Every structure is written in C-alpha cells, then in structure tokens.
C-alpha cells in the first residue's frame with residue numbers, strides 16, 4: 001500500500017477488533033437500566049486494582065478529577081503549597097490552584113522530561129503539603145528515590161500517572177507507590193475510554209474511604225454530609241467499555257515499545273539528521289510505555305520547520321507542551337518569569353511528538369522516517 005499520510009494516533013484501528021465486545025458491553029449497560037456507578041464500575045475497579053496490584057481503585061470522572069479528589073482528601077487548601085513539575089499537562093497544577101493552594105513549580109530533567117528530583121528539596125517549605133510528580137510521556141519518575149524523599153519530609157506523594165498506565169520503576173507500577181495514583185482514560189491515553197474517565201488508586205484504607213465519600217458530594221450515608229465533595233463519578237458505560245480494553249493494556253504497551261525501538265534503531269542506522277535528538281535510552285530500572293515518542297531539535301526555528309514539513313507530508317505531530325505552566329497567563333500572580341525554569345522552557349520550544357500507536361504499520365513508520373531524513377537533507 002502506498003502511504004500518503006500517517007495520523008498521530010488512530011483509535012479506530014484499536015477498536016475495530018474489539019467491536020463485537022464493545023457492542024456487547026454497550027448492550028449490557030443499555031439493558032441493565034443503571035447508568036452511573038453500580039456493578040459495572042465495581043467490576044472495572046476490581047479489574048484495575050488487580051492489574052495494578054493496588055489495594056483500592058476508584059473509578060472517577062476524569063484524570064483531572066482524580067488529582068482534585070486526591071488533594072481534597074488531603075484537605076489541601078489556602079495557604080498550602082504543592083510541588084509539581086512545570087513541564088506537564090495543565091491539570092496537574094490546575095487541581096492545586098482550584099483548591100486555593102499554591103503550585104510550586106520545579107524544572108524537569110533534560111533527558112526524561114520528568115521532575116528533576118535534585119531540585120525538589122530546595123523548594124520544600126513549612127507550607128509544603130504534598131508532592132505531585134508526573135510520569136510524563138509514559139515513563140515514571142524514579143519512584144524509589146521519590147518515595148524516600150517524600151517520607152523524609154513526611155509529605156504525601158500523589159502520582160500523576162495519567163500518561164503511564166502499566167509503566168513501572170523496578171517492580172513498582174506507576175500509581176502504586178504514592179499515597180495516591182491518578183490515571184486518565186481520556187481517549188488518547190494508553191488505556192483510553194469513549195469519553196472522559198479516570199481512576200484514583202491508593203494502598204491506604206482510610207484515604208481511599210474518604211475519597212469514596214468525597215466522590216459523591218461527601219455524603220455518607222446518602223444525604224448526610226460530613227464533608228463537601230463533588231460529583232466525581234464514573235459512568236457505568238465507560239466502565240463497561242474500558243473493561244473490554246483493560247486486558248490489552250500490556251499488549252498495547254509492548255507494541256508502543258516496539259515502535260519506539262524501531263524508530264530509534266532505523267533512524268540511527270539511516271544516519272539521523274544531526275539536528276534531531278531521539279528519546280534518551282531507557283535505563284533498565286524503568287518500564288516506559290511510550291504514550292509519546294518525543295524528538296528534540298536544537299532550537300525553536302528547527303522545531304517549527306520540522307513541524308511545518310511533517311504537516312506538508314500529512315504526518316501527525318504535536319507539541320507537548322508549548323508553554324510550561326510557570327509561564328501560563330493564569331499563574332502570573334505566582335511571579336515566575338522567563339528564565340526561572342530553563343530546562344522546561346527549552347523543552348517547550350524544541351520538542352515534537354511523532355505518531356506512535358499500537359497498530360501503526362511498518363510502512364507508515366518508514367514514511368515518517370523517510371520524511372525526517374528528507375527534512376534533514378534540506379537543512
């Protein structure tokens with residue numbers, strides 16, 4: 001087949017072989033006459049808890065709400081500070097801000113793009129109430145050292161594992177080490193639903209129970225409120241459909257890893273353009289599930305030029321993320337300025353995500369590689 005375009009991700013191809021099972025799940029919910037929470041959600045939660053090897057898994061309305069709920073359980077609010085990376089999706093810091101607390105941004109590592117652990121300690125103050133590392137692009141932050149750091153300062157750890165279901169550090173899966181793990185089932189995540197959805201995990205009975213109560217407006221029993229919570233529930237339909245996909249999570253991850261390895265191998269063999277740096281090799285401590293495959297260019301002009309070329313060739317690409325959070329207009333009051341977190345700022349200007357999804361064909365990948373080489377030859 002002659003390839004003339006490659007999408008960034010193609011969910012239709014993921015779902016096609018599951019169509020009969022997805023329809024059966026839909027019909028089961030249709031006929032169960034119960035659409036929010038209920039047995040479908042409970043079953044899905046048990047399956048997630050088993051897959052992750054975690055004591056408690058709560059289906060919630062989104063990854064963003066999982067983060068918000070975790071912070072609410074910890075009673076984080078005005079006057080409190082929460083440490084998180086600047087180079088991440090907005091929701092990580094948005095949840096902190098919405099509770100009236102202050103996000104304290106830390107720069108990222110230039111190779112993994114994850115939180116730079118060595119810079120965390122200097123940002124801890126008596127007001128610091130939690131740490132939220134993000135397992136960016138499908139690779140966990142180093143969970144052992146993070147746990148140790150959090151324990152030394154008696155700070156709860158909330159893992160933003162939205163992009164990293166199935167990822168691991170040594171034998172610890174993402175979302176199982178901290179007080180909380182927060183997952184997203186946004187369609188483009190490694191385990192994507194058919195709309196919004198998320199999961200909050202915890203190994204702690206007391207924290208999980210409070211999260212359960214806050215998930216439904218803080219009521220227990222129904223209509224009796226000791227806390228003010230919210231509506232953070234997962235739909236039965238999402239749970240039923242996600243249950244069809246959950247057993248494939250590791251296969252999807254393996255296929256993504258194989259695509260990533262193939263990009264790296266073929267680009268190196270073909271004489272990768274010197275302007276393009278490939279993702280850093282993954283050390284044996286990490287299981288990287290490649291939610292994204294990220295290139296680094298030498299400067300912003302090159303990145304924008306490559307982006308324009310890929311667009312011309314109809315090759316999907318994306319910038320994750322063009323503005324680091326410490327420079328977002330809504331956080332201007334926090335007083336950060338350009339130059340404060342230089343590694344994040346440079347990453348925002350020079351990185352580009354390539355197409356990667358489990359069903360991407362070798363021919364499609366060859367077309368992307370060819371385009372990168374052609375672009376390089378023109379420089």
Ligand SMILES: *Cc1c(COP(=O)(O)O)cnc(C)c1O
Pocket residue numbers: 062063064065088089091092134160162163183184185186196197198
């Ligand atoms: C997607 C994502 C979220 C938010 O998840 P939603 O389900 O879209 O609300 C949070 N953090 C990170 C790092 C994400 O990638």
